[in-house]
Amino acid sequence: MSYDLYFYKRQNQQISESDISDYLTNNLCPANEQGNQWFYENDDTEVYFSFDLNEPETDPEAIELETVLDFDYTRFSFNLNFLRPDFFGQEAFLFVDQMISDLSLYVVNPQSTIDEEFPTQPGEAELYRNWSEINARHSAHFYEELELNYYPLPASNAVWKHNFNKRQIQDELGEEYFVPKVMVLQTVADKRIITLSVWPEGLPILVPQVDYYLLVKKYRKLFKEVEESGLISAKTFQTHFGSFVSNSDAGKVIHPSNANSLQKLFNSIKFDGDVSGFAEKLPFEKMVNVIPADDENGFSQKITTVLD
Template sequence: MSYDLNFYKKTTDSISKSDIEGYLNRLPNVINESGTQWFYQNKETGAYCTFEYYELDEEDEDVEEEHFNGFEDTKFAFNINFIRPQFFGKECFPLVDNLVKELNLYILNPQGDAEPKKYEKGMLEKEWGESNLKFAKSNFEEWGLSYLELNKSNYSWEFSKNRNSLQNSLGDSYFVPGIYYVKKKDSNIVNTLAVWPEHIPYTLPKVDYILVQKKIKKLFRTKKEDGLIKYSELVSKLGQFFVDEKDYKVIHPENANKISKLFNELPLIGSFENFGEGIAVDKFVNINDK
């Protein structure tokens, strides 16, 4: 179940196949192994989509090429699946908007319009998003989907998208965690989770749980212990040592050195294994069947 777009150009424009290939090859996070398919996947956020160049087989009598006066089919297409978190659209449709703007292309939208046209920025994302929620809701139970509240989902995507740049700006002495998605046992509710190893300088995103990894030094050995703690509980215990930024908290080296004892005394509610299991980003949606 997917949403597809085809790209057209004016017959008077000199845009070539190599021009479009050049744009796609310059995109970050793109793999092009076949020469005709550009698979975009951001490993930080998990969002993905596909651009493809297709040529109709002369022997394929079932496929009828569409012709529009004044337009020429570039034979490039875009594809994004339905039944995904809404942030798939937030990340992928700007790639389409920029391609169309940069090369003056037109879009044939098989989901609606009967001819190639220009779309206002954000319109295709909006159309996909509305259909995505509708399909997710109607297939929620049948597909065994899980649910993550929209604001949490979009926040996690935004933080994950910017994680590397934040890590680079803070430097190697800090740990900027990725955000993971966890489904509780016997539940279809998804929670967000970050890992904090030891009491090192740390960036704390707004997540539901933190997996704390302790190293407690004993007389002749070091005891390792890990477990979950709620975000609210962690902040109540250690919040005074963090500096508030716009969308996250940071504990700087001078304070990280002060909290060794408090960190190792944090009350943990149990292990990750007993709590639930990790879930991939294409297995949850931002609407349920209620």
């Protein structure tokens, strides 16, 4: 179940197959070995989508359909799955909109509710809003059948924005600081969705707003190297380490000077518990931002996110 787009160009437009291929390779990701698919996957946000260069049609009727008035089908298409957190669309269509603008491409959108006979150039965020609305309805419809998990849109967006900007923040702060990823987990006992970040060895760190921190300790004890890890809650973090946290343009941070002075406390702090047996990674294929409403085809939370 996916959202598909097909890209067209005007017949007099000087843009070749290699122009589009090079654009995808240079601005998105390398092509596969066959040179006909660009599968994008962001390790930080876990968002993925793809572009395909489709085989030429051999059927005469199909070939005729590829030419619409003064438009030609480029044979490039886009694919993004439904039943995903809304930020999948936010990230994907940032690129799609930019590509359409940079290459002056036109789109045939089979999912559009508007009866469009010809390829069009969508307005800014128009495709995102279309995908988002359909994604919300599908998510509500299949919520119980597929045992999906609800996570509020503002919290979901906060996770994505942190992870999406993670590398830029790392560049701004420099190598002295550790900028952790925010991970989404589900508790084993009561199926709550929680957020977690790793804090290794008391390093200077950008402090994300999460429910739990996984501390990784490495120190010497009786001439031996000791390594252990465990969870502390946000409350425990604030109680013991809040005084070391400073505000910066990038967010809340623990600076190198403070990291050095808290090292003894970091290594001596008692964990609140272990990850194992407490929580498990929640695949984003199982997380959505809507739940079914009382009416059969509705959903409880309308999608109102606007791309920044």
